[in-house]
Amino acid sequence: MLNKSLFTLALVAAPALAAAAGHDEAMTQLARNAGCLTCHQVEPGGKGPDGLPPIGPAWRDVAAKYQGQKGAAAALTVTVMKGSNPYESHWKGKVSGLAMPPNAVAIKEADAKKLVGWILALEVPRK
Template sequence: MKTHHAAALAALALLCSQAATAADSKDEQMKKLAATAGCVTCHSIEPGKSGPDGLAPVGPAWKDVAAKYKGDKKALQALTHTVMEGSNPYNSHWKGKVSGLAMPPNAVAIKEADAKKLVSWILALPQ
């Protein structure tokens, strides 16, 4: 009986280890995609980073984005659209929190399918 429990625990530990490795791999893939597309020029993952010349960051930290849109079922579609098409500088909901006025369109830097994967990953970040 103890042998079965030990085997079950070993199998569970292996599954947990594989899940953690897969998550780390996904994180690295998304960080690489973000760097390649130029996203990290304006954004960071963690809040509290300064922007140029000690000003507020240019764009919001992705953990702040994840917190702001938590539970919003339309966020993935809306934010993917913003990544691809840019945002309106006159309707910024990050005003006073970032130094950038608007997000430029990024359709030349990233494919929409990749943008959707990146936004999905951002929205799943722990706050």
């Protein structure tokens, strides 16, 4: 009986633990289909093309930067849909890309909101 209870607990807890760790398969697939993973990674510290810094910031770094900020989800959704201004880049020196291109042709706004919500809910990297 104990083994069955532990197995049931593991089945219930596994998705929550995976989501907390950033391994949400639905969100990963959404990001992959929209082309987000061409420039972004979930985990910080990865390299981009030719060993350069990644093109876009790691999503855990995004979560850390915007943690607790009111309006962050709405602002980031606008950035995903319309792109960002290369002259206002706050990731300068940390990424090799200058700006995020508009993505309205690659992802629906409702899906962008879901993805941004998931990104902002990621556990922040410990320093």
